[in-house]
Amino acid sequence: MLIADLDYFAHKNNPSxxxxxxxxxxxxxxxxxxxxxxxxxxxxxxxxxGFLILVILFCKVPLRLTLFPSFLPLVFLLFFLLSFxxxxxxxxxxxxxxxxxxxxxxxxxxxxxxxxxxxxxxxDFLPPLLVSSLWLTYKSLFILNKNLVSLLAAWHFRGxxxxxKPLSSLKNLGFGxxxxxIKSLDMAEKEYEALMLRGxxxxxxx
Amino acid sequence: xxxxxFKNNQYATLKEMSHLHIPDGVLPFYYILFSAILFFILGxxxxxxxxxxxxxxPLLGFLSALMLVTMSLEIAPILYHINLTVPAGIILGPALxxxxxxxxxxxxxxxxxxxxxxxxLNSLILSLETSIAxxxxxxxxxxxxxxxxxxxxxxxxxxxxxxxxxxxxxxxxKRVAKNQITFDHKEELEMLSFDEKRLAFLFFGLGSVGVFLxxxxxxxxxxxxxxxxxEVLD
Amino acid sequence: MAESTxxxxxxxxxxxxxxxDKTSISICGLHFQVIRGTKVALLGPNGCGKTTLLKHILxxxxxxxxxxxxxxxxxxxxxxxxxxxIGVVLQDVDEQLIGPTVFDDIxxxxxxxxxKEPQVREKVNKIIAEFNLLxxxxxxxxxxxxxxxKKVAIAGALVHEPxxxxxxxxxxxxxxxxxxxxxxxxxxxxxxxxxSIVFALHDLHLLSQIADFIYFMYPGGKIGLYxxxxxxxxxVKLEDYQLEKHHI
Numbered sequence: 142m143l144i145a146d147l148d149y150f151a152h153k154n155n156p157s158x159x160x161x162x163x164x165x166x167x168x169x170x171x172x173x174x175x176x177x178x179x180x181x182x183x184x185x186x187x188x189x190x191g192f193l194i195l196v197i198l199f200c201k202v203p204l205r206l207t208l209f210p211s212f213l214p215l216v217f218l219l220f221f222l223l224s225f226x227x228x229x230x231x232x233x234x235x236x237x238x239x240x241x242x243x244x245x246x247x248x249x250x251x252x253x254x255x256x257x258x259x260x261x262x263x264x265d266f267l268p269p270l271l272v273s274s275l276w277l278t279y280k281s282l283f284i285l286n287k288n289l290v291s292l293l294a295a296w297h298f299r300g301x302x303x304x305x306k307p308l309s310s311l312k313n314l315g316f317g318x319x320x321x322x323i324k325s326l327d328m329a330e331k332e333y334e335a336l337m338l339r340g341x342x343x344x345x346x347x
Numbered sequence: 348x349x350x351x352x353f354k355n356n357q358y359a360t361l362k363e364m365s366h367l368h369i370p371d372g373v374l375p376f377y378y379i380l381f382s383a384i385l386f387f388i389l390g391x392x393x394x395x396x397x398x399x400x401x402x403x404x405p406l407l408g409f410l411s412a413l414m415l416v417t418m419s420l421e422i423a424p425i426l427y428h429i430n431l432t433v434p435a436g437i438i439l440g441p442a443l444x445x446x447x448x449x450x451x452x453x454x455x456x457x458x459x460x461x462x463x464x465x466x467x468l469n470s471l472i473l474s475l476e477t478s479i480a481x482x483x484x485x486x487x488x489x490x491x492x493x494x495x496x497x498x499x500x501x502x503x504x505x506x507x508x509x510x511x512x513x514x515x516x517x518x519x520x521k522r523v524a525k526n527q528i529t530f531d532h533k534e535e536l537e538m539l540s541f542d543e544k545r546l547a548f549l550f551f552g553l554g555s556v557g558v559f560l561x562x563x564x565x566x567x568x569x570x571x572x573x574x575x576x577x578e579v580l581d
Numbered sequence: 582m583a584e585s586t587x588x589x590x591x592x593x594x595x596x597x598x599x600x601x602d603k604t605s606i607s608i609c610g611l612h613f614q615v616i617r618g619t620k621v622a623l624l625g626p627n628g629c630g631k632t633t634l635l636k637h638i639l640x641x642x643x644x645x646x647x648x649x650x651x652x653x654x655x656x657x658x659x660x661x662x663x664x665x666x667i668g669v670v671l672q673d674v675d676e677q678l679i680g681p682t683v684f685d686d687i688x689x690x691x692x693x694x695x696x697k698e699p700q701v702r703e704k705v706n707k708i709i710a711e712f713n714l715l716x717x718x719x720x721x722x723x724x725x726x727x728x729x730x731k732k733v734a735i736a737g738a739l740v741h742e743p744x745x746x747x748x749x750x751x752x753x754x755x756x757x758x759x760x761x762x763x764x765x766x767x768x769x770x771x772x773x774x775x776x777s778i779v780f781a782l783h784d785l786h787l788l789s790q791i792a793d794f795i796y797f798m799y800p801g802g803k804i805g806l807y808x809x810x811x812x813x814x815x816x817v818k819l820e821d822y823q824l825e826k827h828h829i
Contacts, residue, residue, distance in 0.1 A: 142419055144458055152721060178372050178464055207459075214461030218370045224520055224546040236523065239372035240461055248459045256457075257681050257721065270397040270404075271446075276681065277408030278415075278450050283723035284675050285409065285416045311560070314429075315567025318417060322434060322568065323576050325409040332405035332676035334641050337660075338669045339679065339737075340693030343398060346685060405676075578601055 151255035163262045186238040211245040261347035371464045373519045382468035411447045433501045433565045436477025437484045444477035480504045497569035501562035513550045591615035593649035606630045610804035618775040625798035626822040631781040668738035672749040674730040678722040687737045727754035748780035
């Protein structure tokens with residue numbers, strides 16, 4: 142799971158990051174976002190995008206964690222651009238680069254600064270309910286990913302999914318996901334019990 | 348582990364159409380501003396007493412995470428991604444699914460899916476979908492068998508989301524077309540080159556495959572839950 | 582160890598709970614009590630109601646019939662009054678570990694109880710040293726192995742020096758050395774600070790080392806045997822684990 146890989150890379154390479162460093166990175170990210178969103182200048186976009194690529198290459202960050210996933214928005218982008226009968230090539234490039242630059246900048250932020258560190262800094266400014274929700278969701282990702290891998294293994298070993306039987310496969314897929322959903326409900330109930338037993342008062346402490 | 352049927356594809360190609368994925372930087376600024384203001388107003392109104400939601404926080408966390416984790420499953424070769432919006436909306440209800448929509452979209456955009464400037468708009472649309480799913484499933488279609496309930500709910504909700512996405516993408520397309528006029532200084536004003544019919548075909552034509560699959564999947568999932576733990580759907 | 586007539590911190594006679602799936606468990610039979618300073622084990626086959634009993638003690642489920650008292654209050658109604666006195670380790674630790682890092686998780690209870698940060702650091706660092714968790718102090722909880730998670734959960738339950746420890750399968754996933762180290766720690770804790778312990782455990786060897794008294798529960802929730810650990814273990818037979826013997 143990409144999220145898990147990014148988190149692991151960020152922790153492994155930056156085990157202790159000062160809050161001031163996190164703030165600096167967030168401010169840089171914010172400036173980049175505003176610049177990219179507001180500009181129409183293709184040279185500027187190329188410069189920012191090129192800079193991000195250089196950072197990735199210089200710091201030897203795996204491309205599978207940053208560059209490749211950043212191409213995701215291209216799909217919908219292509220549908221959007223294909224809907225134009227005629228489009229100026231420079232304008233098309235501008236639109237493409239805007240999307241890709243923003244996508245890449247978020248991944249570069251996260252590959253160096255884990256979600257935990259970002260939340261730790263923002264926890265004092267965001268509503269506690271939102272911080273708790275974000276943290277509990279993030280934490281649950283890792284638990285559920287483990288369960289999903291087990292489910293995939295079960296499908297693999299026990300069959301039930303085959304392209305030759307689409308309807309039956311879809312049914313088994315639905316049932317498997319239903320099982321995962323019910324398991325999530327049970328885990329949520331236990332987590333709530335743990336929160337109450339441990340005196341949760343609306344705040345997660347970082 | 349290497350599983351043949353599923354490519355645990357991190358580099359997803361086709362996204363489920365009910366999510367707003369117009370490129371960053373093409374929406375008019377007032378779309379972003381108004382959606383953010385509306386989002387915050389709704390958020391404050393819904394969660395003015397946060398302590399009332401403590402009990403459901405773990406549920407919110409797990410279901411949001413489940414939506415994210417299952418999105419990593421790609422049903423090859425049709426390149427369609429599983430999305431549990433409808434079941435999650437039915438279980439969480441309108442208030443919590445509002446927050447879940449934001450969390451899911453925030454994490455998706457942070458992890459390279461794009462749409463960082465459309466987070467609030469996307470969250471509003473997704474929470475509208477989940478709220479309508481809840482309403483249809485629990486109130487309007489409540490007398491129907493679970494499978495049929497799930498199917499109708501999913502189809503209506505997913506097409507609704509697609510329609511909203513289409514309308515907003517159309518606005519973005521027209522804006523870009525106008526930009527082309529000012530950018531190039533050569534195009535004639537009447538030559539707005541954004542093809543609505545082509546966009547409509549992409550959304551409703553190709554998108555219908557996704558709607559159909561997603562609806563069937565959600566229905567089977569809900570039928571399973573009804574069999575195993577029916578109180579969840581009450 | 583002779584049973585003293587001192588304070589009963591947990592007691593009930595017959596309690597009943599019905600789960601969502603209509604499964605009803607009546608925990609009846611012998612009167613259940615935990616005397617302050619003792620270590621009481623729950624033993625019995627799978628599904629006999631050990632976890633249900635522990636959940637009653639923790640106030641997680643209400644009893645439809647009967648009355649349970651923990652430190653003199655009904656835990657289902659007034660758990661907040663006794664929270665500071667109780668430390669808990671649940672069977673599934675994944676859901677129990679809340680804090681982002683090991684340090685944060687162990688500190689979670691203390692911070693919620695209102696301890697000042699310097700005190701929190703002192704107590705947490707102390708227990709981290711005692712449990713040999715220094716190497717993973719700043720590690721994210723979701724990267725820990727099953728055994729490490731269990732150790733962290735136990736440390737988190739002990740950090741606020743509770744008077745009563747409630748443990749549901751505390752040694753599951755732990756290796757031989759870790760299990761015995763923690764078992765020794767619990768025995769010492771009980772000796773020095775008179776911490777009472779109620780726990781459900783399948784490992785008979787560890788159980789015989791730790792427990793002062795054992796309650797044996799038959800299938801269906803009946804508390805059938807009680808007494809000093811050694812005596813009960815000698816009395817319990819394999820057929821006591823069978824459903825048929827108790828017409829269930």
